[in-house]
Amino acid sequence: MNKTLLFCLISASFSAQAANLLPTRGNDQSATRVVSAALPSGDFERKPVSFNWQLDPAAELAAPAPFMAESREYWAQVDASELARGYDIDTTAPGAVIRISPARGATPVAMDKVQVLRNGRAIAQPESFQRQADAKQLQAAGMDISEGSAVLQLAEGNGQGRFQLKLAKASGRYLVHVFEPNSPYTLKAQAARSTLLAGDTLEVNANLGNGQKALGGQMDGMLVSPSGRTVNMTFSAGRGRVQVPMDAASERGLWEVQLFAGTIDKGASIQRDARTAIAIAQPTAKLAGSYQFDAAALRFSLPVQVGAEGRYELRGTLYATAPDGIARPVSQSHSAAWLVPGSRSLSLSFDRSHVPLGYSAPFEMRNLELNDQTRMGKLETRELAAREGKAR
Amino acid sequence: MRYLLLAALAVMSSLCQAQVTGVAFVHGTGNQTDAYNAYWQPTMVNNVRGGLVNPANYVVINCNFEQYMWDSRAAGCLAGQLSTFISSKGITRLIVITHSNGGNVIRWIMSNPTYDSRYPNIISKIVRVNALAPSSAGTPLADATISGNVFESSVGWLLGYKSDAVRQQQQSWMAHYNTNNLYGTSGRPALPKTFRSVVGTDVDSAVWDSDSYCGGYFENVGLETTQLWLNSCSDGFLNCTSQSAAGSVWFYDTSRMAGAEPLSHNQSRRACFGLDSQLRTDMRL
Numbered sequence: 001m002n003k004t005l006l007f008c009l010i011s012a013s014f015s016a017q018a019a020n021l022l023p024t025r026g027n028d029q030s031a032t033r034v035v036s037a038a039l040p041s042g043d044f045e046r047k048p049v050s051f052n053w054q055l056d057p058a059a060e061l062a063a064p065a066p067f068m069a070e071s072r073e074y075w076a077q078v079d080a081s082e083l084a085r086g087y088d089i090d091t092t093a094p095g096a097v098i099r100i101s102p103a104r105g106a107t108p109v110a111m112d113k114v115q116v117l118r119n120g121r122a123i124a125q126p127e128s129f130q131r132q133a134d135a136k137q138l139q140a141a142g143m144d145i146s147e148g149s150a151v152l153q154l155a156e157g158n159g160q161g162r163f164q165l166k167l168a169k170a171s172g173r174y175l176v177h178v179f180e181p182n183s184p185y186t187l188k189a190q191a192a193r194s195t196l197l198a199g200d201t202l203e204v205n206a207n208l209g210n211g212q213k214a215l216g217g218q219m220d221g222m223l224v225s226p227s228g229r230t231v232n233m234t235f236s237a238g239r240g241r242v243q244v245p246m247d248a249a250s251e252r253g254l255w256e257v258q259l260f261a262g263t264i265d266k267g268a269s270i271q272r273d274a275r276t277a278i279a280i281a282q283p284t285a286k287l288a289g290s291y292q293f294d295a296a297a298l299r300f301s302l303p304v305q306v307g308a309e310g311r312y313e314l315r316g317t318l319y320a321t322a323p324d325g326i327a328r329p330v331s332q333s334h335s336a337a338w339l340v341p342g343s344r345s346l347s348l349s350f351d352r353s354h355v356p357l358g359y360s361a362p363f364e365m366r367n368l369e370l371n372d373q374t375r376m377g378k379l380e381t382r383e384l385a386a387r388e389g390k391a392r
Numbered sequence: 393m394r395y396l397l398l399a400a401l402a403v404m405s406s407l408c409q410a411q412v413t414g415v416a417f418v419h420g421t422g423n424q425t426d427a428y429n430a431y432w433q434p435t436m437v438n439n440v441r442g443g444l445v446n447p448a449n450y451v452v453i454n455c456n457f458e459q460y461m462w463d464s465r466a467a468g469c470l471a472g473q474l475s476t477f478i479s480s481k482g483i484t485r486l487i488v489i490t491h492s493n494g495g496n497v498i499r500w501i502m503s504n505p506t507y508d509s510r511y512p513n514i515i516s517k518i519v520r521v522n523a524l525a526p527s528s529a530g531t532p533l534a535d536a537t538i539s540g541n542v543f544e545s546s547v548g549w550l551l552g553y554k555s556d557a558v559r560q561q562q563q564s565w566m567a568h569y570n571t572n573n574l575y576g577t578s579g580r581p582a583l584p585k586t587f588r589s590v591v592g593t594d595v596d597s598a599v600w601d602s603d604s605y606c607g608g609y610f611e612n613v614g615l616e617t618t619q620l621w622l623n624s625c626s627d628g629f630l631n632c633t634s635q636s637a638a639g640s641v642w643f644y645d646t647s648r649m650a651g652a653e654p655l656s657h658n659q660s661r662r663a664c665f666g667l668d669s670q671l672r673t674d675m676r677l
Contacts, residue, residue, distance in 0.1 A: 049505065049508075063579065064578065334504075
């Protein structure tokens with residue numbers, strides 16, 4: 001039996017009719033309201049575009065967990081006077097890498113003028129640093145480091161503990177960044193979600209530890225917008241919380257969670273700073289909650305409530321039931337159109353030739369997303385949005 | 393039967409003749425105006441395109457990849473230059489060669505076909521992307537560059553504004569984009585066309601070793617220092633895990649380069665150790 005005939009038979013078994021999307025669950029994101037918003041500046045596509053492609057059913061799909069930041073570093077702003085006297089840096093392992101960057105208007109760092117001291121006594125080269133590079137060398141290597149910066153690695157023979165970093169000819173402010181690639185002390189941080197809507201509450205798990213051993217200590221953090229706006233977080237038992245401002249504007253780029261941890265362990269001062277990225281969007285549109293499935297065309301049509309003019313996209317994965325009864329991914333479809341405020345709709349079509357021979361109903365639409373392409377916002381997600389048809 | 397066979401052969405022949413293969417060279421981070429000379433250098437471009445049936449079917453892209461990948465000056469510019477190339481040369485089979493962040497820009501196009509009405513035609517012509525050292529999972533160097541750069545209302549960013557491309561290539565940012573905006577990484581749907589990477593695994597910068605000089609000695613010296621932020625397997629700018637995070641690995645440098653030499657991040661866009669020959673051979677496949 002060829003595939004076309006098979007589909008005709010399947011299609012005849014159920015006609016296109018309206019149904020509700022399956023209830024949200026787990027990590028689904030849903031909007032409860034829509035807001036109006038100005039169109040961002042820029043050229044945006046206005047033509048409707050649809051595209052789909054075949055997936056290998058053997059390649060399983062699984063939503064990746066949010067990024068786990070793992071920090072062995074900290075940074076501090078330091079005045080020239082502190083650097084001239086000798087600025088204390090605490091290290092927990094040999095071979096710490098130190099970057100000194102001048103802030104706007106500060107005197108560039110002359111690499112040969114940087115000294116490292118132990119208990120007030122200077123360590124002479126070559127015993128002090130085992131590697132040095134200036135901004136020009138690092139920029140040539142592709143590292144977009146600020147002009148006037150220097151990177152130095154403490155010689156491993158100097159061990160660990162407290163050192164003083166001294167820069168005699170300094171003026172202005174500097175950023176001192178200490179990175180300890182060999183340290184067992186890490187600050188791990190993971191946001192509960194990687195996308196949120198304005199008004200949502202963000203939770204972040206954070207843990208300062210020595211290997212597997214959790215350490216206590218002080219933890220601070222904040223949510224930072226792409227343009228530098230900050231909102232402080234509160235912490236309790238290693239969990240940070242913050243409510244995303246309702247007026248969080250859609251900005252180019254991602255927001256960041258920035259965490260700062262410190263403690264004393266075995267007499268050593270431990271500092272760690274970590275960052276991780278999340279996206280925040282305004283709910284400029286939402287799924288109305290129902291859909292219509294045209295089995296003959298393998299097309300899902302979904303009503304969408306639009307609050308702000310823009311280009312909106314639906315995307316989703318079609319799962320079909322394999323001969324062994326397991327639903328597997330067979331096709332990926334995207335569809336976008338320019339929509340004005342009001343009750344609108346978008347459709348997702350899948351190519352029937354993408355369904356392998358022997359695969360059949362029930363069909364499932366998974367990983368459904370509604371995206372605002374003009375503002376780079378993820379508005380709604382459904383891990384399992386719809387199930388259609390009965391098993392043969 | 394004989395006539396049927398001849399007719400079939402004629403159809404096959406016309407189909408084969410109708411195929412026009414072209415190659416596009418897509419640079420990495422930077423605002424390029426002469427990538428042919430400044431980024432790839434003529435030896436690399438000319439040796440690779442020499443493998444085409446018609447070596448004139450090539451384009452060297454010049455766009456502003458200091459921007460976010462989706463920006464009209466980045467992916468929009470790339471889409472424009474690829475579309476012009478495809479239509480002016482009648483390209484039916486497009487092989488795309490990217491380096492570094494260029495892999496992210498083409499992956500944006502392949503992952504977001506509805507973002508721009510030019511994208512579907514480009515995707516339909518692509519037969520594969522040979523991604524040289526793609527920064528698919530970002531780099532700790534971008535994080536190190538940005539870390540501590542706070543915004544102060546009186547003076548702006550403490551260290552000045554870092555380009556959107558650098559921000560984008562921080563590890564947590566690329567993890568976000570891979571999870572939400574890009575395809576081809578673990579657990580995500582496959583890209584609509586093949587995306588395969590060449591992975592650079594190490595940096596040689598010994599002053600007495602002539603291999604250190606291919607691609608520029610000065611650049612390779614800096615890469616030895618940047619490796620302090622990276623894993624033992626890296627090309628001096630990217631961990632091997634980042635280079636192999638999307639699509640499939642075509643080959644690791646030491647498995648195919650002359651003398652089993654590694655390709656540093658600067659060497660993987662140059663005619664070093666036979667990389668150009670590998671790509672040239674691929675033009676006929």
